[in-house]
Amino acid sequence: MLTVKDHNERAAAMYASTRGKHWIQALKDGRHVLIRPLKEEDRQREYDFIKRLSPESRHMRFLAQINEPGTAMLDQLMDIDCKTRMAYVALVHENGQLIEIGVSRYCATDEEECECAVTVADLWQHLGLGTLLMEHLIETARKNGFHRLYSVDAADNASMRDLARSLGFETRSDPDDTRQVIHSLYL
Numbered sequence: 001m002l003t004v005k006d007h008n009e010r011a012a013a014m015y016a017s018t019r020g021k022h023w024i025q026a027l028k029d030g031r032h033v034l035i036r037p038l039k040e041e042d043r044q045r046e047y048d049f050i051k052r053l054s055p056e057s058r059h060m061r062f063l064a065q066i067n068e069p070g071t072a073m074l075d076q077l078m079d080i081d082c083k084t085r086m087a088y089v090a091l092v093h094e095n096g097q098l099i100e101i102g103v104s105r106y107c108a109t110d111e112e113e114c115e116c117a118v119t120v121a122d123l124w125q126h127l128g129l130g131t132l133l134m135e136h137l138i139e140t141a142r143k144n145g146f147h148r149l150y151s152v153d154a155a156d157n158a159s160m161r162d163l164a165r166s167l168g169f170e171t172r173s174d175p176d177d178t179r180q181v182i183h184s185l186y187l
Helices: 004-016 040-052 057-061 071-078 129-143 160-166
Strands: 023-026 031-039 085-096 095-108 112-119 148-154 170-173 180-186
Touching: 004 031, 004 071, 004 085, 031 095, 040 071, 040 085, 057 112, 085 129, 095 148, 112 129, 129 148, 129 160, 148 160, 160 180
Parallel strands: 112 148
Antiparallel strands: 023 031, 031 085, 085 095, 095 112, 148 180, 170 180
């Protein structure tokens, strides 16, 4: 079994070859992850990531039960312009490959607001990864001139409620669906 130190040393070389804007950040357990903007080359990683999520995690992310993302859904998830549609992906080195373990994204709903979402692989939850991904997303939304970031989530999604609270989001019931809540952060 790899120690955290061994994991980080093996990953360092692969992370060092990453081009473009990126961050190597430590999780609560000391393991390092690579966070960078989502790229077109991540399409298969995104598909595999969604497939590896538990049915509960997929439901919490999409507010519907899906077994696998279809072509239209993947096209939408991969449609990033870094201004009105942005996504950050978290990757780890595993068996010589970079594996997606988390993603945060936003999509503008008008000139001043954007809807956001964050998803972390089941085995990587409660290690601070959702916070790291959202901090990058919030910073980018501010830089791109948005005034409000919001997320529509299941009312019983305790992990998202706790994350939203820790990041300063306000929470209210969704007036259109009592099974949902809306988390809002004014930028």
